Amino acid sequence: MKSAHADELDTAERLLATASRLFYAHGARAVGVEWIVAESGVAKTSLYRHFHTKDDLIAAFLEREDREFWTQWDKVVKAVAGDPRRELMALLDWIGQRVSRDGYRGCPQINVAAEFSDRDHPARTIRARHKAAMFERLKALTRRIGTRQPDDAAYQIALLVDGAFTSDGRLSRVGATRILQSAARALLGGERVRGEPSRARTKSRGRRRRVAGTAPQ
Amino acid sequence: MKSAHADELDTAERLLATASRLFYAHGARAVGVEWIVAESGVAKTSLYRHFHTKDDLIAAFLEREDREFWTQWDKVVKAVAGDPRRELMALLDWIGQRVSRDGYRGCPQINVAAEFSDRDHPARTIRARHKAAMFERLKALTRRIGTRQPDDAAYQIALLVDGAFTSDGRLSRVGATRILQSAARALLGGERVRGEPSRARTKSRGRRRRVAGTAPQ
DNA sequence: TGACGACGCTACCGATCGGTATCATGATGC
DNA sequence: GCATCATGATACCGATCGGTAGCGTCGTCA
CATH class of the missing domain: 1.10.10.60 (Homeodomain-like)
Known part of the structure; x- marks a missing residue:
């Protein structure tokens, strides 16, 4: 056109x-x-x-990164949709691969926002919106999973993810996906009621099936 | 002189x-x-x-931050020295307070290193050394704690910490210390052998005593 | 054919960048 | 008193910064 x-x-x-x-x-x-x-x-x-202005170009860059990030997120979720635990594991697998790529240099939102001290700079506001969206999605996930204190778990998983983003290759050398997934399992399962059976969630449709590209442990 | x-x-x-x-x-x-x-x-x-050069000044800045960070770390550890679990909890409390300060703008090592793409730039090498030191200290702690797979746990806690550093005020609004400490507890205790009593580590000297400035939950 | 719109090219703007040369000043140690 | 040394003041360097003006060119569409 x-x-x-x-x-x-x-x-x-x-x-x-x-x-x-x-x-x-x-x-x-x-x-x-x-x-x-x-x-x-x-x-x-x-x-x-x-x-x-150049700032407009920077803003367009971050908006573009934001859109592409959630597009890929949705694609990953869609591929295993249904069991929220499997969705989370697949997402962490995707992030593990992401931070292990050649030339990976961290989260663009975090990196660029850190370059500007003005709170009203578009890089700052776009990052804030992006990270808020990340938390909302994780919160929805942990609620569907049924964890005790799902908001806390969502925050903790967000910390893991942002930590992975800034890990600068250190994480990928020890298996990013494996570290992230085992951490998430501990955060989700570690708060179960005392005496309750440790494995085996009650709604167990397709449980313990492997997620594509996921290490067995 | x-x-x-x-x-x-x-x-x-x-x-x-x-x-x-x-x-x-x-x-x-x-x-x-x-x-x-x-x-x-x-x-x-x-x-x-x-x-x-200006790069020399930047390097001096990061070296200074590195020194001050470990000085404070050591001070926090010294105040509760003995039980490695309490040391970790005190450190996470300190970090929780740190990221909640007014004007906190993230980890200087992460922020400044992200501004330079040259891998040989002093900001990059100083950050790498700083983060490697962080992992070594956490690894020593998780080993003293006696966690299963202490290296993995150390990496996971490092992710939490770096995630907290980049959280830009989001974490402090929901209680940074509380979120960090409960995550660490889950990561350390969540991997215990099935059937083993869930609380109460065996070497229980002074267990469950509150760390200064630490929220009860 | 002629108007229009998107684009490229060149030349330019004032401001600021990191960095240096020169010289004056002022306190210290002998 | 005198040499030495750290600092300050000023003026300057070439390069680059983000951003603009003017004009030519080319393809599209009526």
Whole structure:
């Protein structure tokens, strides 16, 4: 619906893709607009036609990361949908793989927001919204799981996840997925009522089935 | 042993104190040397006589933070020394208070290291050393506690701590210390052998005594 | 054919970046 | 008194920062 050759990437998308790559790899303040212009092959004037300021471009980058993150989250959940425990394990597996990727440099929301001290900077507000959404999703999950004090468990799992994001390769060297999943199991199962049987949740449909890509222990 | 008025702060110390405050509050790249010079009241020439480059100043800042962090850590441990569980709980209480302070803006090692993509940048190497030291100390603690798979538990607690560091005020609003300590208890106690009594570690000297500043639950 | 819109190119803006050279000042130790 | 040393003040460096103005070009659509 645009013009000319619709097969090629839109100018704004090319800019945003290049800016996102550079911002993530080097930090928002470390990347000047000239660098983005040179790398994307788009004129600087065009950059400022689509994004009025560099901060707008940074905001667009974080919004884009936010959307892609939840898209993948939903995809992971959908693949094992039904048992909330399996959903959580699959999510932790996905995050474990994510932080183990080559070139992984942490959570873009955390990294970029840390570069700006102004509380009203878009990077700060977008991060806040992103992390609040993360907690809400985890809370919904722990409630469905039926843990005692599900909100606390959700916070604790969020801590594990953010910790994994900032682990800078340390976690992946010892098995990120394994560490995350076993921690979550301890947090969810460790608060059960004394005397209650330790394994075997009551609603046991398909229990203890392995999640794709999940280490047995 | 220096000169003139020894009661006043040394020039280098004044510079480093000002630079540390600004670097932490605004980020290393956001703070120019002119700003540090203006804020500290020290001439720019003096800055470069003590710190050859801005990167040197950044490195000195992180080294300073590292030293102060472990100094406080040791102090917290010393106050309750003896029972490793109580040491861990006291440390988590300290961290819970730390991340709840006004103006807390996350772990300086994590924040500043994220601003530099060069793996050889001092911020990157100092952070790596700092986080490795954190893991070693936690590992020593979990081993003394006698947890099953103490290395895994140490990693998991490190994730909680780094997650708390990056929580940006979210954690403190729900009780940082409480969340951290209950998570650690679950991680340490959740792996006990099936059938074994759930509370009451065998070496029970002074067990279940409250740690200063610790919430009952 | 002619208007329009999206884009690229070049040249430029003032401000700030990290870093240096030069010289004056003032206190210390001998 | 004199040499030494740490510091301050000023002026400057080239490079880069985010951002803009002006103009030419090309494809689309009526």
